[in-house]
């Protein structure tokens with residue numbers, strides 16, 4: 001990744017673009033400086049603390065609890081953080097996030113949804129291996145996730161793990177009863193490539209890339225914001241997973257949009 005001298009725009013190298021095309025993911029180092037990542041981290045923990053006083057914010061999957069050693073794990077979450085904090089609203093359109101994405105899916109980048117995850121110390125929940133595709137299938141498969149790391153995510157904190165090149169399989173059948181996770185015996189998390197990250201790194205992967213993550217066994221929380229994005233002319237093939245804020249332009253324009261309903 002380099003900064004274009006005339007436009008100040010962050011540009012992915014050919015090698016990074018090729019890695020995304022070939023592996024189905026690319027880990028971008030130091031996109032945000034550590035002190036800025038720390039600011040996001042504090043905002044994230046304050047937000048979860050505020051919500052926790054009013055409601056449950058535990059998002060642990062049933063299938064995560066079937067993993068050995070993960071029976072009493074917890075995962076704290078908040079979807080669509082832009083409705084909770086203007087700092088996060090600005091982060092969603094930050095050129096350091098969306099310019100590299102434009103190098104992968106084209107100049108117009110639209111929000112699908114975003115979710116903040118805190119994997120608490122010692123028992124932060126694992127994610128069984130899966131593709132994101134079955135949760136929100138689209139026509140052209142431009143959909144990708146960018147995970148912004150607000151603190152370090154080494155192996156012991158349950159960093160994201162990915163099956164290199166698995167996006168080339170296209171949509172795979174997700175057989176697990178009642179969920180879109182892949183069977184644990186066929187897809188053990190430990191076999192996937194760990195994407196160990198540091199605060200400020202951004203991991204980008206296709207919604208077809210098989211991925212998951214293990215338990216956070218460390219004594220520190222792992223804090224991330226996952227932003228799911230697409231090209232605006234890549235339409236969903238079903239009505240699943242609609243949410244408030246979906247369709248917001250994060251970069252460029254929406255060439256397909258209508259004027260919307262008039263209001264008084």
Ligand SMILES: O=C(O)CCC(=O)C(=O)O
Nearest residue numbers: 117127159160211212213
């Ligand atoms: O944050 C993680 O460890 C994995 C998240 C994930 O796989 C997902 O939300 O689909």
